[in-house]
Amino acid sequence: MKLLTFIENGRQRLGVKTGQGVVDVARALQAVPEAGVAQTVHEVIEGGQAAQAALEQYAAKVSAQGGEFLLDESKLTYGPCVPNPGKIICVGLNYRKHAEETGAKIPEYPILFNKFNNTVNAHGHDVPLPKVSSKVDYEAELVIVIGKTAKYVSKENALDYVFGYCNVNDVSARDLQLRTHQWLLGKSCDGFSPLGPYLVTADEVGNPNELAIRCIVNGEVRQNSNTADMIFHCDEIVSYISQHMTLSPGDIILTGTPEGVVLGLPEEKQVYLKDGDVVTIEIEKLGSLTNRFVAE
Structure with missing residues (x-):
């Protein structure tokens, strides 16, 4: 199932993508109560498998009936597919070729840092280029969305705690990121985590460790890889983090970016994002996330 958030009259609403259109769940429930x-x-994430199954069955039923609660996706204004994540945990240097391109040592343990909710953004929305940075970079990444409380879970069982997956552009102001040993500043500028367009449930994605992943800037493919190149795969990441902190439904984990970022190029070839650039993140089964970058 593909969930999305859209904005209508300033309010976020739940949609379910179907072959007949996007089901406006709230509007459908007014016409076809259940x-x-x-x-x-x-609510879907926190409700677990029962809530997911109920919504999927309901969306299939009302989409088959048709009606005004089926929306044309091309006319929607998207919201973040996970509007209010609890924790935003990020894994750095988690693709082997990306670590190699930046000259970094292959990490022995996952490198963890965090972002905040001010970074949350959505498909189709502008991303501000901060006045204080001249080196804003793109990063195509797979996001793990936690579906059940996880503490001390094994690698073998870790993916049972995942609700689903989505795209993110882990936008990074490299000059701010590398100003100190802590990366937080360069990662947490406003709008620096566009999520979407869909939150795709785990059953529809299958193995998250075998997904094609790309980043396209102004029509040029810059990153073209596969999640199989991860140093620490999704099950390892969830298990590892859960040994140290409780993961809760609605927490998200950004799993790192493959090679092809601007930072990985020789310095004389580095051209960072500028006003008007359009960046698309594509991950197999998760759709395409597109944002325009604009001078603040």
């Missing part, structure tokens, strides 16, 4: 159907992304 108990136990969640009306926000976070």
